[in-house]
Amino acid sequence: MDAARAASIAKWVTEAGLTGLSELELLHGFCDRLITEGLPVSRVNIVIDTLHPIHEGRVFRWRRDDQESLEPIVEYGRTNVEGQAAENWRRSTYYHLLLSGEDFLRRRIGPGHPEDFSILKDLRAEGQTDYLVLIHRFEAEGAIGEMDSFYSSWMSDAPAGFSDEEIALLRELASPLMLALKCASLARIAKTLVETYLGRDAGRLVLDGRIARGVTDRIQAVLWFSDLHGFTHITETAEPEQIIPFLNDYAEAIISSIYEAGGDVLKLIGDGALAIFKEEDPSEACRCALKAERLMRTRIRALNQERLSCNLPVTSAYLGLHIGEVFYGNIGSQARLDFTVVGPAVNEVSRIGALCRSVERDVLVSSAFFSAVPKDSRDGLVSVGRYALRGVARPQELFTLDPSGMEEENIDRQSNGETRSHC
Structure with missing residues (x-):
């Protein structure tokens, strides 16, 4: 040559x-x-x-x-x-x-x-x-x-x-x-x-150049806030080297379920996850969120069986769902930005999620979410009454999944964190 x-x-x-x-x-x-x-x-x-x-x-x-x-x-x-x-x-x-x-x-x-x-x-x-x-x-x-x-x-x-x-x-x-x-x-x-x-959607927007401080979009989205039952107790009683694998196992089950259903995870906060579902049709976004919940429940059930067979700590997740208008974009200082969602609806979904423990329900959804759910899916939701949410002006009616349509969880929550690994 x-x-x-x-x-x-x-x-x-x-x-x-x-x-x-x-x-x-x-x-x-x-x-x-x-x-x-x-x-x-x-x-x-x-x-x-x-x-x-x-x-x-x-x-x-x-x-x-x-x-x-x-x-x-x-x-x-x-x-x-x-x-x-x-x-x-x-x-x-x-x-x-x-x-x-x-x-x-x-x-x-x-x-x-x-x-x-x-x-x-x-x-x-x-x-x-x-x-x-x-x-x-x-x-x-x-x-x-x-x-x-x-x-x-x-x-x-x-x-x-x-x-x-x-x-x-x-x-x-x-x-x-x-x-x-x-x-x-x-x-x-x-x-x-x-x-x-940052998450798939947020990451794509950042790579497309949406990096200017304070640049946000006003969007309508379904908001997901989930957390794990008994995590504090588990961290206090489990072996220290078990904590990170424990979090990774359950994060994999939750995040993969959200992604498979078309959602996007914006933030991991300890054992909690904040996610959004964006669709032009709000009812379709609600349908996707409910699909993610079913996938998550199935995967956590399988994960618990696997971890119990190894004598490892197990848990389950509780979930709040809401739909509302949020600001989606870059928020923070000149030196440190976060691409996330903010607004009253974000605070509201976190309060709904936290209330799951008080009312002993694994899933709570807002009245706005219930109203946006497709009619053929509303039969699977039942009212749990009106509740005051901290930082929210008026009490609102909340809904949960109909217990008669849900499979029982194969887990005794009272024993969470009391097992030890011998694998």
Whole structure:
């Protein structure tokens, strides 16, 4: 490949990175152009650490042949704790480069060539003849969490493998590719972080530029406020190392139910959750909230059975639902903003949720919510009477789910927090 054609590939990958192509699209477009120019590349893997609450990083894969049967993206777990991911990492050529300080490693594959890494034997069995590994390190200021370098491996199945000139060309062209990949990865990380910490809808709005202080929308929404029964007692009686897994287990059941039903979680407050359901039709938003409640109850019931089998503390959730007008947007100081909802309706739903304990009901909904519920769903709600809510001017009638239509909870609340883990 002459210098002009190499420059054309570098130009393409730079422009493609600026247009916002994904990591996989960049890798495939880059490799397809290498093949067009006659480079004998058969396989490529790109390894990128990331910032994600579950996965440490991703592997993006390209194959010249049999691409459709390949899983193009593989996510891997933590390599800094014991386990299969950590063992695989320590055996890898990438780990060797990280420790050695070198920036590339090349091994020819076949009879008479050393197989000092386990992967070389596997590649020889698969017909590969040459293997190049690169590491592109970031300076400290350019690192994002564990994302402090990119690793890549380039394989050939040509009888003679790569020529020295082709190795030099791959090393040269890999730099603009990695820069474009870093741009794509940072965009994906930003999306993951804002959606994880702000919620899906709020995160999308922030990424769309809704970040000015005091900029809010006046919206009509169903408001959800849930909390866990007996959490204070559990924190006082359970083993300290059980508390965070306990919260995570129940948060997973609640948040996944809200998301599946079309809602968005705005805030986690200890063991409590504030969420909204936005629909053009208020009755549909109410229907979604009730669906989330059913999903949550089913998942918590299954979770309690699992935790009880391990002799772990269990609980249940109580829930307040309301519908009203709120301000939705950026609120706070110049140095610290929160994308959330505020307004009297937010205070009201929290008061309704807190009242569940006093009236011994797991679910309470406001009269406004009851009025907005589709008529075919109102039969499932019954009045519990009129109640005064702290900070709300007038008492209002509250409703709960009809006990005759609900399955009994398989949990004795009096025993919450009295079990211990022996798993």
